[in-house]
Amino acid sequence: MRVEVARSGGFIGLTLRGEVDTAALPEPTATRVAEALRGLPFERPPAPPQHPDSFRYEVTVIDHGGRRTAVLDEAQVPPELRPILDAAITAGS
Amino acid sequence: MTTRPRIRNCILPPNLLDRLARTADDEVRTTALDTLALDHRFRLARAESASRTGGFEARPVTFARVGGLANRTVYDQQHSTDQTPGTVARAEGQQASADEAVNAAYDGLGATYEYYWTVLSRDSIDGQGLPLLGLVHFGVSYANAFWDNAGHMFFGDGDGRILTQTAKGIDVVGHELTHGVTQHESNLTYSGQSGALNESVSDVFGIQVKQYALKQDVTQSDWLIGADIVGAALAPALRSMAAPGTANPHDTQPADMDHYVPGGDVHVNSGIPNRAFYVVATTLGGNAWDAAGRIWYDTVCDGALRSSAGFTQFARLTIKHAQRTYGAGSRELDAVRAGWDDVKVRI
Numbered sequence: 381m382r383v384e385v386a387r388s389g390g391f392i393g394l395t396l397r398g399e400v401d402t403a404a405l406p407e408p409t410a411t412r413v414a415e416a417l418r419g420l421p422f423e424r425p426p427a428p429p430q431h432p433d434s435f436r437y438e439v440t441v442i443d444h445g446g447r448r449t450a451v452l453d454e455a456q457v458p459p460e461l462r463p464i465l466d467a468a469i470t471a472g473s
Numbered sequence: 474m475t476t477r478p479r480i481r482n483c484i485l486p487p488n489l490l491d492r493l494a495r496t497a498d499d500e501v502r503t504t505a506l507d508t509l510a511l512d513h514r515f516r517l518a519r520a521e522s523a524s525r526t527g528g529f530e531a532r533p534v535t536f537a538r539v540g541g542l543a544n545r546t547v548y549d550q551q552h553s554t555d556q557t558p559g560t561v562a563r564a565e566g567q568q569a570s571a572d573e574a575v576n577a578a579y580d581g582l583g584a585t586y587e588y589y590w591t592v593l594s595r596d597s598i599d600g601q602g603l604p605l606l607g608l609v610h611f612g613v614s615y616a617n618a619f620w621d622n623a624g625h626m627f628f629g630d631g632d633g634r635i636l637t638q639t640a641k642g643i644d645v646v647g648h649e650l651t652h653g654v655t656q657h658e659s660n661l662t663y664s665g666q667s668g669a670l671n672e673s674v675s676d677v678f679g680i681q682v683k684q685y686a687l688k689q690d691v692t693q694s695d696w697l698i699g700a701d702i703v704g705a706a707l708a709p710a711l712r713s714m715a716a717p718g719t720a721n722p723h724d725t726q727p728a729d730m731d732h733y734v735p736g737g738d739v740h741v742n743s744g745i746p747n748r749a750f751y752v753v754a755t756t757l758g759g760n761a762w763d764a765a766g767r768i769w770y771d772t773v774c775d776g777a778l779r780s781s782a783g784f785t786q787f788a789r790l791t792i793k794h795a796q797r798t799y800g801a802g803s804r805e806l807d808a809v810r811a812g813w814d815d816v817k818v819r820i
Contacts, residue, residue, distance in 0.1 A: 390617040391645060391699070392636065392711055393672070393740025394723040432652040432663055432671065433619040459554075466614065470632045473706035 381414060381443040385465045389429070389436045398468030405464070416458040417441050420450035427453045437465060540596030543586035544604040547578045550611045556621060558608060574640045578607035578628055581646030584686040588647065588678075589654070592685065592762045593770050598624075598653035605650070609640055618642075620649040622656055634704045642702040647682030648675040659778040666783035668739035673746035677769055680714060681761050691755045714751040717744030730784075730817040745816045746784060753812035757805060764805045768794045788813045788820050 381402050388395040402414050420439060429436070435454035439461075440447055457465065493501055545565045548558040549572070562575040569576050582605040589595040597603040606625045615629025618639040626649050628640040639645055652675050655661055661671035676698050684694045697720065699711030710720045717726035726744030727733055734741050754765035771794040772778060778790055791809050799805035813820055 388738050389740065391619065391639070391648065392616065392707070393738065393743075394707070394711070394721075394725075395738070396635065396723065429663065431619050431621045432675075433617065433649065435617060463613065466616070466632065470614075470616075470634050473635050 381417065381441055383417065383465075383468070384440040384442065385468055386438040387435055387465070387469050388438075389434055391433045393433075396469050396473055398465070398470070398472030400464060400468040409460075409464075412460045413464055416461040419458070420452070421456070422448045422450045424450070426451040427456050429453050430455055439465065538596070538602050540594075540602060541590055542602075543583050543590075543597070544602065545579055545582045545586075545607070546604065547575050547582075547607045547609060549575065550608050550627075552610055552613050554612045556608075556625070556627070558606065558625065562609070572609075574609040574628065574630065574638055577638065577640040578609050578626075578646070581640060581643050582607050582626070582650070584643050585647045585650045585682050588682045588685045588762075592681075592766065595654070595770075598650055599657045603653075607640070607646075618645055618649055620652045622653075624653075626650060631702065631704065634706050636699075636702050636707070637704055639702050642699060643686050644676075644679040644683040644698055644700075645702060646679075648679030648698070651675040651678040654678070655773065658774050659782070660780045661778075661782065662780045663739060665739075666742065667781050669737075669742035670746055670782060670784065670787050672739045672743035673750070674769070674773055676712065676714060676743060676747050677750045678766070681766050684761055690760050691758060694761070696751055712740075712744070712747070714747040715755075717748050728816065730819075745818065746787065749788070749812040749816045749818065751812075752815045753808045756808040756811055764795075764799065765808070768798065768805070768809060771798070784818045785820065788818050792820060 382399065383402065384397070384399045386395055386397045402410050402417070405413060417439070420441070426436060430453070437452045437454065437457055438449055439452065440449045543565065546561060547563045548560060549562040550559045553559065562572060563570050563579050586597060586605060589597065597605065603624060607628065608625055609628045611627040611629050614632040616632045616636040618626065618628045620626050626646065629636070631637040631639055652671070655671055655674055661667045661674070663671055680694065680696060680698060684690075696715040697710035697713055699707075700709060703710060703721070707721045707723065712724065712726060713720040717728040718724050720726075725734070726741055728744055728748050730745060733745065750765060750769060753768075754761040757764050768791050772787060772790040775790050775794070778787065791813075792806065795803070795806040795809040810820070
């Protein structure tokens with residue numbers, strides 16, 4: 381599945397974007413990441429930030445089912461997904 | 474491993490004092506009883522203080538503290554994302570570490586304390602000597618730094634491209650710790666215009682902490698936020714207080730109300746009050762804290778500044794304080810009006 385991510389907030393305070401295709405990831409990471417993505421709280425409002433300068437992630441998953449977006453405070457991002465999203469943003473910057 | 478900052482304790486423990494009070498001769502008994510009474514009051518105060526940790530409503534109880542001394546501890550989180558303080562890397566008064574991030578955090582916390590104490594007579598974040606706790610090497614390649622609203626500042630090492638070592642930004646430390654000051658004062662709600670004000674206040678005092686440490690007046694400062702921590706992707710800086718929107722290719726900050734972004738992130742619309750402060754400070758000349766910083770601080774601490782305040786309410790209070798401190802016909806009051814005119818905030 382293809383993933384588009386936009387990260388805003390943080391001390392940076394900018395919106396930075398990136399993308400990644402789970403097919404390009406090695407196993408077993410690819411499977412773990414795909415599971416984490418499927419479990420995101422799509423179409424639900426994000427949890428409120430726990431402190432100032434917290435990141436906010438907008439994660440859009442594109443697969444044969446269409447496009448679905450989940451908006452998350454950084455505290456809500458599953459740990460196996462976090463480095464993948466951040467690496468995509470760094471690569472896209 | 475201690476997770477709380479070290480507090481000085483009495484040398485004679487209560488049980489020894491107790492024995493002396495019961496069995497020693499009169500002079501020693503009296504002394505022991507007096508000491509026990511004093512000791513009891515200290516313990517009560519500490520217990521009360523310990524039961525009221527963190528949060529906006531908590532006002533720690535202190536005992537006749539003479540301000541002027543920072544109480545810093547820097548911890549090494551060793552790339553964990555656990556928010557409990559890890560290993561103590563440098564305590565107050567200890568010599569420099571081999572770890573540059575530790576030293577940078579230590580110095581930044583100290584510079585922030587120094588600014589607030591010397592310029593504004595504020596004893597640490599809560600005005601009552603709150604220990605300054607810095608936690609470095611938080612997470613892996615974490616391109617961020619934050620104050621957790623519970624007395625700790627966390628520093629990421631940066632990802633190398635977007636941000637480098639965040640502890641090296643004196644303005645970053647000043648910005649984050651000022652969120653703590655705001656939390657203890659007006660507690661501006663972190664969304665909408667009150668959130669943009671919250672962010673702006675952190676930039677306004679963050680830049681002054683840096684200017685103060687580097688002995689820069691308003692003409693010598695570059696008025697750039699994050700210049701010392703940006704990577705190649707965001708050079709030369711994260712934000713410009715002089716020219717919002719021009720700091721880097723991703724910067725979308727507005728410089729006046731005509732370009733206010735409805736529903737915008739709090740870091741975006743903060744450009745407007747940032748620019749207002751810049752205009753006030755540079756109009757007056759000298760050091761930013763001579764008058765502009767003073768007026769802004771009095772506004773932040775004004776009980777009339779509600780947590781839901783918008784730009785207009787904040788601006789009106791800066792006018793009130795300029796008038797009160799400097800007089801109706803003063804150049805300071807004129808400069809404050811000019812600042813808000815420049816960004817088109819209606820008073």
